[in-house]
Amino acid sequence: MKRYLVTGGAGFIGANFVKYMLAKYTAGIRIVIVDKLTYAGNLSTIQDELNDPRVTFIKGDTQDQGCIAEIFKQHEIDYVVNFAAESHVDRSIANPQVFLETNIRGTQNLLEAAKSAWTAGKEKDGYPVYREGVKFLQVSTDEVYGSLAKTFDEARELVLHDAEMKRLVKDRVSMKTYGDQFFTEQTALDPRSPYSASKASADFFVQAYAETYRLPVNITRCSNNYGPYHFPEKLIPLMIQNVLEGKPLPVYGEGKNVRDWLYVEDHAKAIDLVLHKGRSGEVYNVGGFNEEENIQIVRRIIDTISDIMMREPKYQTLLKTDLNHINHSLISYVQDRLGHDLRYAIDPTKITTELGWYPETPFELGIEKTIRWYLDNQDWVNEIVSGEYTNYDERMYQK
Ligand code: NAD
Numbered sequence: 472m473k474r475y476l477v478t479g480g481a482g483f484i485g486a487n488f489v490k491y492m493l494a495k496y497t498a499g500i501r502i503v504i505v506d507k508l509t510y511a512g513n514l515s516t517i518q519d520e521l522n523d524p525r526v527t528f529i530k531g532d533t534q535d536q537g538c539i540a541e542i543f544k545q546h547e548i549d550y551v552v553n554f555a556a557e558s559h560v561d562r563s564i565a566n567p568q569v570f571l572e573t574n575i576r577g578t579q580n581l582l583e584a585a586k587s588a589w590t591a592g593k594e595k596d597g598y599p600v601y602r603e604g605v606k607f608l609q610v611s612t613d614e615v616y617g618s619l620a621k622t623f624d625e626a627r628e629l630v631l632h633d634a635e636m637k638r639l640v641k642d643r644v645s646m647k648t649y650g651d652q653f654f655t656e657q658t659a660l661d662p663r664s665p666y667s668a669s670k671a672s673a674d675f676f677v678q679a680y681a682e683t684y685r686l687p688v689n690i691t692r693c694s695n696n697y698g699p700y701h702f703p704e705k706l707i708p709l710m711i712q713n714v715l716e717g718k719p720l721p722v723y724g725e726g727k728n729v730r731d732w733l734y735v736e737d738h739a740k741a742i743d744l745v746l747h748k749g750r751s752g753e754v755y756n757v758g759g760f761n762e763e764e765n766i767q768i769v770r771r772i773i774d775t776i777s778d779i780m781m782r783e784p785k786y787q788t789l790l791k792t793d794l795n796h797i798n799h800s801l802i803s804y805v806q807d808r809l810g811h812d813l814r815y816a817i818d819p820t821k822i823t824t825e826l827g828w829y830p831e832t833p834f835e836l837g838i839e840k841t842i843r844w845y846l847d848n849q850d851w852v853n854e855i856v857s858g859e860y861t862n863y864d865e866r867m868y869q870k
Contacts, residue, residue: 472499476548478533478581479555480504481512483701484610484735488552489520491739503546505531505539511558515854516700533577536584543588550746551585551607553578559704560666564809567665574669575676582607582680598685607677608746611692613731613758615671616654617661618812649729649762653818656754663810681752689749691742693757694817697837698735699844703856706765710772711845712852714801717792724807726766729814733759734832744826758817759830770799775842786846
């Protein structure tokens with residue numbers, strides 16, 4: 472029996488990870504979800520899992536020492552997967568304080584609780600000695616690396632510098648790229664926003680616990696995720712919703728900023744692999760080989776929705792506008808975000824070659840699946856949108 476503590480499991484990626492793990496490991500697994508249920512965490516996202524006897528849900532804050540210590544004591548946790556975070560860059564610009572509290576203090580509190588619970592006071596040569604088979608996995612982001620240069624001239628074929636990776640990814644994934652620089656695990660951290668500064672600090676604490684106390688840890692640094700249950704303030708779900716409502720689609724600046732997009736289930740698979748097969752103490756970058764300018768993402772969403780609506784007229788009842796209005800004229804350029812990073816691009820050679828992971832879902836397939844999920848789950852969206860988000864400035868939309 473393996474027992475997982477999944478923090479932030481009522482949020483977008485955490486919930487998708489829990490769903491993936493429960494489906495994959497039908498026996499021998501227990502998951503304790505701890506989530507503060509901020510505006511971004513919703514029990515409706517994990518409704519089925521709450522009824523699963525393998526899952527325990529605890530409403531709690533990762534900064535709460537008593538609560539976290541009690542969870543370790545009660546549930547004999549083997550793995551911690553720390554998703555809990557304030558995750559929205561625009562919110563971090565408006566209110567950095569809570570990012571420091573949750574993302575840094577919360578992570579350090581979890582590290583300390585794991586250290587105490589997993590050693591039970593045992594030491595050798597002054598270092599703590601840990602129970603076999605335990606690990607702390609910090610879910611981090613490519614944003615800690617800062618921003619890459621980009622040439623807008625033309626997309627060119629990515630020259631994969633590793634033959635093994637080339638074989639693995641074959642033509643399953645888009646290999647377009649907007650530059651020849653990539654983030655590797657050796658890239659120096661250079662966070663630019665309060666969000667990425669808080670995530671980088673948390674990464675340093677994780678590394679410090681590994682070095683100072685020999686805590687078994689991994690850090691994964693992933694690019695932008697998309698998929699079901701993504702909170703509607705983020706780029707892709709916001710655009711889908713605005714298309715359905717016939718509202719303008721706000722695009723920062725000229726829409727030329729480049730992000731790498733990964734289907735969320737592929738991220739869950741990567742975390743599962745790193746947790747069980749990753750070398751202790753290592754950082755693994757996780758990326759989708761799927762760089763795209765924001766404007767191209769927005770255009771694709773418009774085109775895909777329009778296409779689905781024409782092929783399957785039953786979905787037209789979801790439209791609050793005329794089908795003819797679903798076109799690129801909905802795009803509305805708005806003032807750029809402060810300090811908007813130009814390009815993020817991940818080099819996932821290490822996880823690909825060491826652990827055999829690769830992004831399995833091509834973007835064309837993933838985006839259609841995602842759009843269909845939103846079309847089929849408007850009740851979920853409405854429940855979320857009727858809450859705190861309705862008071863939120865709709866211009867603020869990106870990760
Ligand atoms: P999210 O905002 O959808 O979910 C965060 C969850 O954490 C919510 O359920 C929220 O209620 C919970 N939470 C917040 N503060 C908490 C606290 N103090 N104690 C307990 N729970 C708390 O975020 P997400 O997009 O699912 O991201 C999850 C993690 O993955 C984050 O650490 C983020 O930095 C990282 N990440 C996200 C992306 C992405 O594209 N979304 C990419 C790479 C890495």
